Amino acid sequence: MTDSSQHAVEIVGVTKTFAGTGSKRAKSQGDGTVVALDDVSLTVSPGEFVSLIGPSGCGKSTLLRLIGDLDEPTAGTVSVFGKTARQARIDQDYGIAFQSAGLLPWRSVAANIELPLALHRFGARERRDRVAELLSLVGLSDFGDKYPEQLSGGMQQRVAIARSLAEKPRLLLMDEPFGALDEMTRERMQSELVRICAETGAAVVFVTHSIPEAVFLSDRVVVMSPRPGRIREIVPVALGDDRGELLREDSRFFAGVTAVREALHGAPAASAVRGVESR
Amino acid sequence: MRRTAGKRARAIALGTAGVLLLALAWELYKSFGPLAGWGVGGVLLLPRTDDISMPHLGAMLARTAEPLTSAADSQPVWLIVLLGCVSSLGTAFLGLLIGAVVGIGLALVMLRFRVAEAAVLPWLVLSQTVPLIALAPLVVTWGGQLQFGSFSWQRWMSVAVIASYLAFFPVAIGALRGFQSPEVAHTELMHSYAVGWWKTLFYLRLPASVPYLLPAMRLGAASAIIGTVVAEVSTGTEGGIGRLIIEFAQSGSSDPAKAYSPIAGAVLMGLAAAGIVSIMGLALSRYRRNEAQS
16 A cells, blocks of 8 residues: 555554453453454545444444544554554544534633633634634634523534634544434534535544435445444445535435445345455 | 522522421410420420520520620620621631542542542541541640640631531532543543643533532531531630530520520521522532533
């Protein structure tokens, strides 16, 4: 392959097992050990939008957590911009957003977005400018002084996304950020995310269990299967830069949805062949 | 906002009604209860209602306004009780302060070291079962041995230490619960920011602990006052409300109404302490936003 530092994320042969309730030395599956990921390899290029999709238990969130160094792999390596995941976390190479917005209720919207900048001791002026910039990016310029509880779920999630962008990361990790939103808010947020990604040029690893969401947003959709968590297939979608609302009615969009669905559920004849291909 | 105002008015009305009901019950029983009390086989089950056992509320109030003794320069009872309250409240406040510092310090140690939580927590619970009266003379003796330069240990300092012994416990428990209250999403966020334990403490755990710390401080304040009064009694410290309770009770048969003034004083002290904590709560209302939600 090419020089690994050119990849935003490079995952090679990663396995992750969680010990069951029994002794920590338990290795075999019979002792309640859960194999969350089994020999998974994946690369994400700079600026690329990659979705991880699959049924619950397929390890998609675990994979995201390994990239973010919130967990450590049992075997294999995870590198982010050519560094270890740990070093990338320390260097703040990524921004992260979870399913729950996770805003601090005692900080105003502006102060929540400012949090990473305050923690990493940015200057007061730089912080103020950056917060104003981010507020307008997510369309919340009038809400900087509000508190999270005064905002709707969709607005809270936009604040969380603004916060994840605060330090201009080249990589965004998102774990079902729109999972708790209603369908209409969700589609609007997806369009905004497409716009934000185009403006910032960041690579995104996006966990979701919605097929249309994955297809609409992604350059590539990584379809995973559970027990043990494996990559079943990688579906390239890349519906182009002009992803307006009309795209949701476009035949290419539906073709993408069908392709991902077939990969997910295993199309009658093709599944066996595809399974071999992805190895 | 309006709903909370209505709630507050209701609470005040109910509180006042409760006090009035108690006063009414007292006076009713005094009017209609048996004068010599009532009992079975020499065991008194209903108290006597004569003026020595149960003075009229009016007599108690009137006695408060009168001078303590018939001497010409004698101060009125209310002033003496008030001065006693101020003295005891000062001691209790110092006790609460020591208790809060020790309690929060212990909570931090237990938060930092899982082992410490397992090792220390049972001892904290056990510490509260030691009778205060047993402890008081020990503290006075130890304190008496402290003397450096012009500083010498005063008896009221012992009282403050004993009060802090009661006050630290609820603060330690409340602070620990508060420090451990942030959701996993929040602690993982701090982890993703690669910040250390102290920054996580100041930016996340400390603000998150406020809704737990305030009730703990209220309990601690009440404990500090009880501790102060009991310690004043058992160490014989002069000037405080504890001493007045004993002194006034001793003249019970000749001047029964007088004994109730310092008790009322102690109640007022408790209310004052609770009020101060509530004002602290108002100042910290920014950190109590999630309280209203849940």
